[in-house]
Amino acid sequence: MDARPLDALNRAKDKKVIIELKNGHQFIGVLRAFDIHINIVLDETEERVEGDVKRKLGTVFIRGDTIILISPA
Amino acid sequence: MDARPLDALNRAKDKKVIIELKNGHQFIGVLRAFDIHINIVLDETEERVEGDVKRKLGTVFIRGDTIILISPA
Amino acid sequence: MDARPLDALNRAKDKKVIIELKNGHQFIGVLRAFDIHINIVLDETEERVEGDVKRKLGTVFIRGDTIILISPA
Amino acid sequence: MDARPLDALNRAKDKKVIIELKNGHQFIGVLRAFDIHINIVLDETEERVEGDVKRKLGTVFIRGDTIILISPA
Amino acid sequence: MDARPLDALNRAKDKKVIIELKNGHQFIGVLRAFDIHINIVLDETEERVEGDVKRKLGTVFIRGDTIILISPA
Amino acid sequence: MDARPLDALNRAKDKKVIIELKNGHQFIGVLRAFDIHINIVLDETEERVEGDVKRKLGTVFIRGDTIILISPA
Amino acid sequence: MDARPLDALNRAKDKKVIIELKNGHQFIGVLRAFDIHINIVLDETEERVEGDVKRKLGTVFIRGDTIILISPA
DSSP: OOSSHHHHHHHTTTSEEEEEETTSOEEEEEEEEEOTTOOEEEEEEEEEETTEEEEEEEEEEEOGGGEEEEEEO | OOSSHHHHHHHTTTSEEEEEETTSOEEEEEEEEEOTTOOEEEEEEEEEETTEEEEEEEEEEEOGGGEEEEEEO | OOSSHHHHHHHTTTSEEEEEETTSOEEEEEEEEEOTTOOEEEEEEEEEETTEEEEEEEEEEEOGGGEEEEEEO | OOSSHHHHHHHTTTSEEEEEETTSOEEEEEEEEEOTTOOEEEEEEEEEETTEEEEEEEEEEEOGGGEEEEEEO | OOSSHHHHHHHTTTSEEEEEETTSOEEEEEEEEEOTTOOEEEEEEEEEETTEEEEEEEEEEEOGGGEEEEEEO | OOSSHHHHHHHTTTSEEEEEETTSOEEEEEEEEEOTTOOEEEEEEEEEETTEEEEEEEEEEEOGGGEEEEEEO | OOSSHHHHHHHTTTSEEEEEETTSOEEEEEEEEEOTTOOEEEEEEEEEETTEEEEEEEEEEEOGGGEEEEEEO
8 A cells, every 4th residue: 555646656667557648648668757747757658549559659758747647557 | 524625535545436537537446545636546446437347457546637526436 | 704715615614515617517515624725525415417416426525626616505 | 006916806895796707607796705816705696697697696606717807797 | 128028017007908818808908907927907998809899897807827918909 | 059948038039939829829029028937028029820910919928828839930 | 767757858858859749739859958847949840740741940949838748759
């Protein structure tokens, strides 16, 4: 059990996560960094639309205020 | 009776809650963590659309500014 | 007469209020707690859509930035 | 002439004002309280839609971030 | 030349300005007061829609976060 | 090379810039002032819609939170 | 591996990046500067719509709150 929500992100570091954005897009990659604004850096990132890989992006910085949720992939 | 709204979230810890987002999606899971931004971590999470389970997600971090309400499930 | 808007919420504590959200939904319940962000906790809550009870929710935490207005029911 | 915008709200206290919201709704009532977020409390409030009284609400707390303008009625 | 944007608003004080809002509405009036949030008070205000006077409002308080631009009329 | 983004705005001072807003409108004028919120003052401003001059505005104060980008014209 | 998300932006300095905005537009250019709000300055910038170059913009200041993601091009 976590004391704070950011602890859950800390446990997910260097693991594969799925991130869903407010515009409906999904990004799947290895969680490398986050901050209190929930700005995120992923490695080996794939963007998916309705389950299909739309493109591969490598490293991606995602601005926190566009994110709905983050979950282990 | 609670003195502050976050006290109500504290009483719901480790219990099943339903969370509704601004985009209309519902998440049901065990409330594990929250902070003053209402960032939330759920365990054993199900996403529901119009009452039906859409998918099972395990642990989920939900960004607070996407949330409309939280209620015991 | 109130000196500050939050005084009016304080006078409404433990009384029935109606809350209207930016998405058009209405919640009616007993006001148990609020904070400076206008995060709200209601008890014995009903959600209404166009005057009809849509569902009963018991205790509900509502995030302040989704709220348009609060008024005695 | 006012030095600061909130001075104009102060002069309108205990007088009838019209408030227009971002969703197009209008509220007319006696201005009882406001704060720096432009959270407002009105008494003897009427909600109007296209000039017609939609309902009477008595005391209403309106969250500041939903407000476009405030003007003497 | 102004050192800071608010200097330009200061020079416009007690002069006629046009204000355009995010919802497309225009307000023309005498600029009486502003603050760092760009909350504005106008006197002798007219609301215009597509160039035509829609209504006369006298004194108006406009919340800054609804404003796109302010220009001498 | 700039150390900080605002350095680039500083270098553009008293030069012609194009500003694009979230609502799709374009403003072209001489950059006179800016602040950390990216509030902007332009002189000799033209508003353009799809490349055509829609109107001439002289001095314009533009609220920063409506701006997408600023570029030399 | 980065400790903080802004470290990833720092490593991308003076390199070509792709930036995607909330309105769906893409900008590709050399990352020259950024700050904690994720305000960005690009050089040699191209705007692309659905993969095609729409226009060339040289230096561009992009306001951080319009950005979804930043990735090496």
